[in-house]
Amino acid sequence: MLQTRISIALASLTLALPVFANEPVIGLVTKTETNPFFVKMKEGAVAEAKAKGAKLLSAAGKADGDNAGQVTAIENMIAAGAKTILIAPNDSKAIVPTIKKARQKGILIIALDSPTDPTDATDALFATDNFKAGVLIGEYAKATFAGKPAKIATLDLFPGHPVGAQRHNGFLQGFGLQSFDAKNNELAKPSNVVCMADSFGDQAKGQTAMENCLQKNPDINLVYTINEPAAAGAFNALKKAGKEKNVLIVSVDGGCQGIKDLKNGKIAATSQQYPLKMAAMGVAAGIEYAKTGKKPAGYTDTGVMLIAAKPVAGIESKDSKTGMDLCWGNK
Incomplete structure (x- = not known):
């Protein structure tokens, strides 16, 4: 029975x-x-x-x-x-x-x-500690820019989502810009952020969002994305505009396709989750x-690690081989 x-x-x-x-x-x-x-x-x-x-x-x-x-x-x-x-x-x-x-x-x-x-x-x-994931790629971007003025586009998830807010605000804090803390679901917008757009974590929407941002400010040189599909869309838009070699893209996820994009030069760094x-x-x-x-009880951090195409002095990171060994999705 x-x-x-x-x-x-x-x-x-x-x-x-x-x-x-x-x-x-x-x-x-x-x-x-x-x-x-x-x-x-x-x-x-x-x-x-x-x-x-x-x-x-x-x-x-x-x-x-x-x-x-x-x-x-x-x-x-x-x-x-x-x-x-x-x-x-x-x-x-x-x-x-x-x-x-x-x-x-x-x-x-x-x-x-x-x-x-x-x-x-x-x-x-x-x-994942999503705020920390954002901080890691923000710190990497800051070290890479080494004082060079940044004009930033953020391709976010959608308004009010806690994970989207944590990654966005963590990135800004890591870059050394005014931001909100991890408990705030609003998205900070300091003056260096010249465009913010919702990508819904989707590649096609990410490409459209990046195209719109480039229309608003063609001098964007740093792009934060909520995840790697959005980053792939951003890269496609930049390549279409002939600007892909002059813009740094950082992201979060650590999926196998995202690590492949990192190896192929589309993404500079990503925070990998498990x-x-x-x-x-x-x-x-x-x-x-x-x-x-x-x-x-409460929250347990399941880990996050910075995977970077190129190491930067003072920033702890792992290479794409490590990222591929630990990634998820089709290899």
Whole structure:
């Protein structure tokens, strides 16, 4: 009867590992199944669960922003007996009522990559320090410019998003410009920033945003982008305008395609984050909770590292080979 109920409940889930009695049941809900970042995240969860004897259930939204799909996934995982659910929320606010119901049943909820709103809606958050990621590329850009005047374009995510704000403001702080702190979701705009545009982390939108910025100020010589797809779009716009050799582009992510773009001279530096580690740490915490009842709390930094095409004196960085060894996505 138990096996029957599990089979019904998992109609929309992937059973990532074989079912054995008395295993801790851990759920993983990602934003999508196709984004290489979340493919790598699932890979980390599968490996950790297998190594430590847990049963992993996995599901995802149909696309970025699909809150309904994530709600259904959590409900199914609750029915399947999950004691811990890891989630990268598609909608940081809309998912909160469902998370609250799960926690009321004694289920440990850990956010991965992105926090909920409010952040304490989950028991814990395992994620990149996005403000630090911004600071690292800001410091690299500052050292590279070595006092040369900078005219900056920022290709951001979209207004109000905490990750977008943290990376943007961290970059400005790293460059030595007036900025906001990591808790502020507004985007600072000191005088050196001559253009700000929303890219939604998309290559095509990033290219359009860069084209518009060049129309506003053709003398832009430094571009910060929210992620590497936006950076690729910015490079395409600069190349189209014949300006790609005179503009420094820095970004965040560390995906395999982004590291390839760094090797090919499109991006000067990127802050690499580690989705595999996020998920592995989350699964380990879930297993610990199942065994001892001990819950993680607050924020856990899952690491970030500067990958640079060329080293700069005084700035700690790793080369593209290291970046490729640790990247996520198709190599």
